[in-house]
Amino acid sequence: MKAGIFTTTIDKIIATGPELKHFHFAFEPGTVFDFDAGQFVNVLLPGPEAGKTIKRPYSIASAPSRKGGFDLCLKLVKGGYATTYFWAIKEGDKIQIQGPLGRFSARQPLPKTLIFISTGTGIAPFRSIINDLLEKGTTCEIWNIFGNRYEGEIIYKDEFDALAAKHPNLHNVFTVSRPKTWTGEKEYVQFMLKKHISNPADKHIYICGLTNMINAVEATALEMGFAKTQIFYEKYD
Numbered sequence: 001m002k003a004g005i006f007t008t009t010i011d012k013i014i015a016t017g018p019e020l021k022h023f024h025f026a027f028e029p030g031t032v033f034d035f036d037a038g039q040f041v042n043v044l045l046p047g048p049e050a051g052k053t054i055k056r057p058y059s060i061a062s063a064p065s066r067k068g069g070f071d072l073c074l075k076l077v078k079g080g081y082a083t084t085y086f087w088a089i090k091e092g093d094k095i096q097i098q099g100p101l102g103r104f105s106a107r108q109p110l111p112k113t114l115i116f117i118s119t120g121t122g123i124a125p126f127r128s129i130i131n132d133l134l135e136k137g138t139t140c141e142i143w144n145i146f147g148n149r150y151e152g153e154i155i156y157k158d159e160f161d162a163l164a165a166k167h168p169n170l171h172n173v174f175t176v177s178r179p180k181t182w183t184g185e186k187e188y189v190q191f192m193l194k195k196h197i198s199n200p201a202d203k204h205i206y207i208c209g210l211t212n213m214i215n216a217v218e219a220t221a222l223e224m225g226f227a228k229t230q231i232f233y234e235k236y237d
């Protein structure tokens with residue numbers, strides 16, 4: 001679908017961690033908004049100067065099957081314009097968005113194994129893609145390698161655990177780099193790739209988050225024998 005500009009209403013806000021929020025956006029009745037899992041929207045916010053708009057991209061965190069709206073998950077950036085604005089938003093407030101945008105979707109034909117690697121809110125497009133693939137009955141093996149600093153930051157953990165219980169082809173690897181009481185994996189995501197994945201044949205890797213992490217994962221994947229054509233990423237900074 002060609003990108004357009006839409007007025008949405010924030011109909012639910014869920015604080016999922018000290019600096020993390022999950023937002024439900026609702027379209028006006030009758031709105032048609034078709035997107036591919038993995039795409040993003042620009043939010044259009046009133047800027048500090050009258051008449052000027054501030055635009056920021058955010059990955060859609062819900063699957064395309066969710067009709068009438070979509071979800072975003074945001075991390076508060078200290079001093080950041082858009083995230084500070086979003087932290088003051090209340091349910092019922094209206095926001096303009098532009099979209100759908102981007103090409104960060106699962107490439108067809110699908111390989112035997114898909115590996116999704118993210119940190120923080122980089123999980124957003126993968127929540128959309130993984131749900132979409134499973135809803136469509138994929139038989140691909142799916143690895144969801146998700147890193148955070150603290151255990152309290154693992155957004156959607158219960159949901160991914162429930163999905164894996166239902167779909168044996170989904171393998172979640174949660175890793176926490178600065179654990180408090182966490183007894184699970186503790187290494188950075190690139191080490192999780194090395195630990196859980198061996199032969200690169202018939203596999204695609206998707207990486208989402210901040211540049212430093214993406215570069216580290218890509219370097220590890222190339223070392224492991226993956227070709228650049230098997231690696232896709234979306235940089236948030």
Ligand SMILES: Cc1cc2nc3c(=O)[nH]c(=O)nc-3n(C[C@H](O)[C@H](O)[C@H](O)COP(=O)(O)OP(=O)(O)OC[C@H]3O[C@@H](n4cnc5c(N)ncnc54)[C@H](O)[C@@H]3O)c2cc1C
Nearest residue numbers: 056057058059073074075077080081082083121124235236
């Ligand atoms: C395609 C795409 C999809 C994105 N999806 C998401 C998403 O789903 N959820 C989400 O939370 N963000 C996402 N981002 C990042 C988002 O667009 C903003 O950059 C981020 O929310 C900061 O915006 P801001 O206006 O609050 O901060 P700004 O006012 O733009 O920045 C303030 C300062 O913080 C630095 N900064 C910017 N972003 C970060 C960061 N993430 N961590 C640390 N420092 C930072 C900037 O360099 C700047 O110095 C995405 C970015 C892209 C390109």
